[in-house]
Amino acid sequence: MVLLSFDIEEFDMPLEYKGEIPFDRQILISQTGLIRILDILKKHNVKATFFSTVVFAENSKNLIERLLSEGHELASHTWFHSDFKEEHLKESKDKLEELFSTKITGLRMPRMMPVSKNAVENAGYSYNSSINPTFLPGRYNNLKVSRTYFWEESVIQIPASVSPNFRIPLFWLSFHNFPLFFYKKLASDTLKKDNYLNIYFHPWEFAKIKDEAFKLPGFTVKNSGKEMVERFDEFISWLKSKNYTFGTFQEFQKRIES
Template sequence: MVLLSFDIEEFDMPLEYKGAIPFDRQISISQTGLETILDILKKHHVKATFFSTVVFAENSKPLISRLLKEGHELASHTWFHSQFEEKHLQESREKLEEMFSTPVTGLRMPRMMPVSPQAVEKAGYAYNSSVNPTFLPGRYNNLKVPRTYFKEGNVTQVPASVTPNFRIPLFWLSFHNFPLKLYKKLALDVLKHDQYLNIYFHPWEFAEIKDEEFKLPGFTVKNTGNEMVERFDDFIGWLKDKKYNFGTFQEFQKNRQ
């Protein structure tokens, strides 16, 4: 099974690099990208999971309603993208459920930041996908974390996919910076070895973000915008041709119970 997921959030990444971007543009860029993503998924008849901050959801209700209507899953990306308190775990889940009348059973922490497993369980989540089980200098070292899904108390942890050998991460940066032919080979290796692939992206990757004011490093903006749309469309079509099934995290967890 292919687990496609998207962290839908206010596009505040320029602030990490001392760039400038007003809040309304943070939201509009992510909205534009999300609309593009939904169009591609609809074209290929595949389902995905969307981890949303409450801030983005409150400003994007028609798009959230659309993704739910089209059969996708809504999960929590906490309340804010760049601010976090432990109380936001439960509050964000309940707020998303209240706004959209849908069960919210999954969590992904912004920037895959660590979080207490006990707090996640207490907040009412059934699964958590907040670990990239690899080493990224300056970000995290998770080489001792299991590569594939495992239990933390009563919560299922579903790490992002990395290759069986050397734990090469297959997250969004790899998709942008690896030759697409190589990325496909690595994805195929994971699917054959693990029987599933868990990869994640962001809506702003599908929008035009090569703005000098953002001060983003070249590796973060490579193959974004129209290039990303073309690469992603090609990749999804390739997986479909190979007869792989796509599903939501809720479906994945149900199948393994």
């Protein structure tokens, strides 16, 4: 099963690099990208999971309602993208459920930050996908963590996919920077070994983010915007040609618990 997921959030990444971007533009860029993602998924009739901050959801209600009406899953990306308190775990879950009358069962922490497993369980989540089980200098060192899903008390942790050999991460940055044929090879190897693929992206990758004011490094904007739309569309077509199935995290959880 292919687990496509998208962290839908205010596009605040320029602030990490001392760039400038007003809040309204952060939201608009992510909204533009989200529309393009939903159009691609609708074209291919595949379902995905969207981890949303409350901030983005409150400012994009029509788009959240659209993704739910098209059969996608909504999950929590906490309240803010750049500010976190442990109480946000339950507060964000409750607020998203209140706003959209849907059951929120999953969590992904912003920037895959570590979080207390007890706090996640106490907040009422049944799955968490907040680990990239690889080594990325300055960001992650999770080489001792299981590559595949595992239980933390009653919560299922579903790490992002990495290749069976050498734990090469299959997250958004590798999708942009690897030759597509090589990324497909890694994805194929992972699906054969694990029987599922958990890969994640962001809506702003599908929008125009090559702006000098943002001060973003070249590796973060490579193959973004229109190039990303075309690249992602081709990748989904390739997966479908191989007869892989697609599902939400909730569907995947039901399958592994049955």
